[in-house]
Each structure stands twice: as C-alpha cells, then as structure tokens.
Amino acid sequence: MSPVTHGLLSWVLAHTPGVAPAIDRRGRAAITIAGLAPDLDGFGYPFQLLTRNNAEPLDWFTRFHHHLAHNLLATIVIAALACAWARGSWRVAVLALIAANLHMVCDLIGARGPDGNQWPIPYWQPFSDVGWVWTGQWRLDSWQNLVITLSALALSVAIALRHSRTPVEIASMRADHGVVATIRRWFRRTPVDGQA
Numbered sequence: 001m002s003p004v005t006h007g008l009l010s011w012v013l014a015h016t017p018g019v020a021p022a023i024d025r026r027g028r029a030a031i032t033i034a035g036l037a038p039d040l041d042g043f044g045y046p047f048q049l050l051t052r053n054n055a056e057p058l059d060w061f062t063r064f065h066h067h068l069a070h071n072l073l074a075t076i077v078i079a080a081l082a083c084a085w086a087r088g089s090w091r092v093a094v095l096a097l098i099a100a101n102l103h104m105v106c107d108l109i110g111a112r113g114p115d116g117n118q119w120p121i122p123y124w125q126p127f128s129d130v131g132w133v134w135t136g137q138w139r140l141d142s143w144q145n146l147v148i149t150l151s152a153l154a155l156s157v158a159i160a161l162r163h164s165r166t167p168v169e170i171a172s173m174r175a176d177h178g179v180v181a182t183i184r185r186w187f188r189r190t191p192v193d194g195q196a
Helices: 003-013 025-042 045-050 060-064 072-085 090-110 143-163 173-187
Strands: none
Touching (some): 003 025, 003 143
8 A cells, every 4th residue: 555545644653542642742753753664665766767778676575575674573673663752652652563563454455566576575574575465455446445545534534623733743733723724614613703
C-alpha cells in the first residue's frame, strides 16, 4: 500500500480506545513513524532509478526493498526505538509493534505492482528466507486500497472533530490547528458573524 495509507492507519491506531488517552503527541508520532518505518528498506529506489541506464546499474531497491525491514526482527527493533523515543511508554511500544506489523499485512494484501509483480514478505528473515505471498494480492491502484485509504482518512476526520488534531500534528502544531479549523468549518456549520 502507499506510504500515505500506512501513515494514516498508524496514526488512527495511535487513537485506540482505552489506550489513546495515555499517549501524547510524541507517542502518536512514534507510532505513526513505526507504521512507516518498514519502508525505509526502499532507500535504494532513487539510486536504482538514477543508474538504470549505466553499464552497471545499482539494484539496491530490487535487492533490499521488502528484505531489510519487512520482518519480525525489524518490527521489534522499530517498537523498541519508538518506546525509547516516547520516554519508555509500554503503550507506545505495543502500538508501534502492531503498526509495523500492520504495515506488512497491508503490503501482503495490497502491494502488487501494475506489471503483476508481487512483493513477498520475508517475515522470518534473517532466520529463514521463506516469504509470505498471497495469490489474491491487490494491485497498488486497486479499488480495495482506495477504500482502505478513504476509510482511514474518514477516521482521521472523525478524530479531528473529536480531539482537535490530525496527522499534520507530527510535522507542525500550527499547521495542524489550521487543518482542524478547516475540517470543523466543513463538517460543523458554525455561526458566521454571530448569526445562528
């Protein structure tokens, strides 16, 4: 799935009822980043793209994407780093672990390339090279992925209306306040100039 979908799903996950009130902005950011972190193994894409016409192109994206950080060991490291960044919050660690694993589930079900290429998830690496593949894997541009993205966006809007924050809070509180104000104007008709 797209990084936007991974980010939205992880940010929504940080608002899990019963757990979320104890998680601050820093914790929500850690959980969201944990849900995006498995794609750090895609670092080689620009290098592969830039060298594709060379005599010896770099195949770093093909070689490393879905290999270095799409496994159980990486999710444990990601969760530990999220926990440390969130000042030792076990809630953040658990939700970060779930977010990183949710990333892989989403890739397993919805990351087929337009050329039909599937991305196996080598969940047990480095202990085993067996990769998980689902033969029904949706294309990246499938309607199913679009529905999941729009659903995560709708949940983000609901959270904005209830808690006055959006995923934009991770980058800028000032920008987040502006986004929340806009969402409130769209979904809650407020009196204009004192009129009811």
